[in-house]
Amino acid sequence: MLDRKFVNAKIMDGTGAPWFRGEVAITEGRIVDVGRTVAGEAAETVDLGGRVLAPGFIDVHTHDDLAVLRDPSHAPKLLQGVTSVVLGNCGFGGSPSTPERHEDLVRYVTPVLGPMPSGVWHEFGQYLDTLSTSPSSVNAVSQVAHGAVRIAVMGFENRPATTAEIERMCALVSEAMQAGAIGLSFGLLYAPGCYADRRELVAVASAAARAGGILNCHIRTEGDTLLDSLTEVMDIAEAAGAPLHVSHLKVVGKRNWGTIGRALDLIADRRARGLDVTCDIYTYTAGSSTLLSVLPPWVSAGGSADVMARLADPAARERIRRDMEGNLPGWDNFAGMLGWDRVVISGVESEANRRLEGVNIETIAAERGQQPIDCMLDILLEENARVTMILHQMSEEDVKAVLRSDFAMVGSDGIPLETGKVHPRHYGTFPRMLAHYVRKERIMSVEEAVRKMTSVSARRFGLAQRGLIAEGAWADLVVFDAEKIQDIATFEDPRRYPAGLDGIYVNGRLAAQGGTPSAERAGKLIRHRCACCGPQDQLVCN
Structure with missing residues (x-):
């Protein structure tokens, strides 16, 4: 008996070919049959009602x-x-x-x-x-x-x-x-x-x-x-x-x-x-x-203590200012190319600076009464240089x-x-x-x-044997409504899950349904040229 059969599916097989109405059968984690119809009884039959079935x-x-x-x-x-x-x-x-x-x-x-x-x-x-x-x-x-x-x-x-x-x-x-x-x-x-x-x-x-x-x-x-x-x-x-x-x-x-x-x-x-x-x-x-990547590369040399010392040293800060106002060869000066209003703090470690998350450097500097470069360097100092940013x-x-x-x-x-x-x-x-x-x-x-x-x-x-809906492939599959699938996460409220995805299957097991993960942990580590499996490429080990 088949483990699971999907019927009434709009199959997009991963090749880029036009979709077709059909059925897919899986057993022991793999796809065993794909076609307009699939023979055999299954322990579970899933009627997709015309929704898309695609590779994960x-x-x-x-x-x-x-x-x-x-x-x-x-x-x-x-x-x-x-x-x-x-x-x-x-x-x-x-x-x-x-x-x-x-x-x-x-x-x-x-x-x-x-x-x-x-x-x-x-x-x-x-x-x-x-x-x-x-x-x-x-x-x-x-x-x-x-x-x-x-x-x-x-x-x-x-x-x-x-x-x-x-x-x-x-x-x-x-x-x-x-x-x-x-x-x-x-x-x-x-x-x-x-x-x-x-x-x-x-x-x-x-x-x-x-x-x-x-x-x-x-x-x-x-x-x-x-x-x-x-x-x-x-x-x-x-x-x-x-x-x-x-x-x-x-x-x-x-x-x-x-x-x-x-x-x-x-x-x-x-x-x-x-x-x-x-x-x-x-x-x-x-x-x-990382916000540190806004700075010239020489700032990050040495250990953590060296970096923090440079961020606090007036002479080093002046050198940073000159480099960022000039044209240091072989380095992307993000602030110079984009403007400080497009450099947004996205993550800090301290609760004291949590309010800075989601705010651009230009705005923070104005609130602090500082120049943007000094503001950025002070934030890095305050956060032990562990700050992330978003660049528009x-x-x-x-x-x-x-x-x-x-x-x-x-x-x-x-x-x-x-x-x-x-x-x-x-x-x-x-x-x-x-x-x-x-x-x-x-x-x-x-x-x-x-x-x-x-x-x-x-x-x-x-x-x-992944990325395709084909006989013998691993059954990594996603079910979605092509007219309703939608990203919901925004820059203001980023931790929001998308809509329009129904069932998600990993190695033939139901990993999520209706926007909720299941208790399954069916993912596998895939090793290249695994020593314990021999010289063949891309074998799966557990």
């Missing part, structure tokens, strides 16, 4: 590395219809680590990943083992983060790595790949990734590539020198022999809006020349990051252009903090794709949008 959405750009452990229901993603997440992005990760530099790693990741657990994952494989033995409601695949690797070897030192240090970093990447990492991520905007030179970056990327891994890059700049930064990572990928994925492709700054086509053309040209390069994008015109930085037409491109897929880039006014993308990215860009703006068909959120992503990030 895959969030290719998350910072959920610790969130899936803190709250295994992972409701902000699950209730969007997300059934799989890609971890370890932008150079941020909780492992590898060393006891002597663990506090540096905590300082680095906490504003983006949220609180670190007690204890240290010295080896990346230990982190994956924790994911494997603590299943969440969603599947997960992880990259190893260059930022964590560099911190483990040399902390936040602002200098090129020595040959011995590069060899150690390569060994850590190789160990992570052997343990099951899908690839390596760079965060070249952030310290310490921004301190790495080409020699180091090519070497660590090569270590990942030799094990069949992907290179995933938050590029160095996304504003005035976007094309230079894209060229840099494409050159690194070519030299390393690695397939390349560009994180959250965009162009920042009002003076640059309308020029994203040049970046898309540059990628298309490299693809035509043989480089396997893709990108992702979130479905909003605002981004989110992109144009709607540029977002549409990237979404339409043949090599783009969807990722939320949500920051899963438990307090503050987080970016609404953590709760609404995938429903917004269907509600805003498909139903309202009509930039593509529903079927094509589903393809960009499912099979394209699964193929790129090695989630074998």
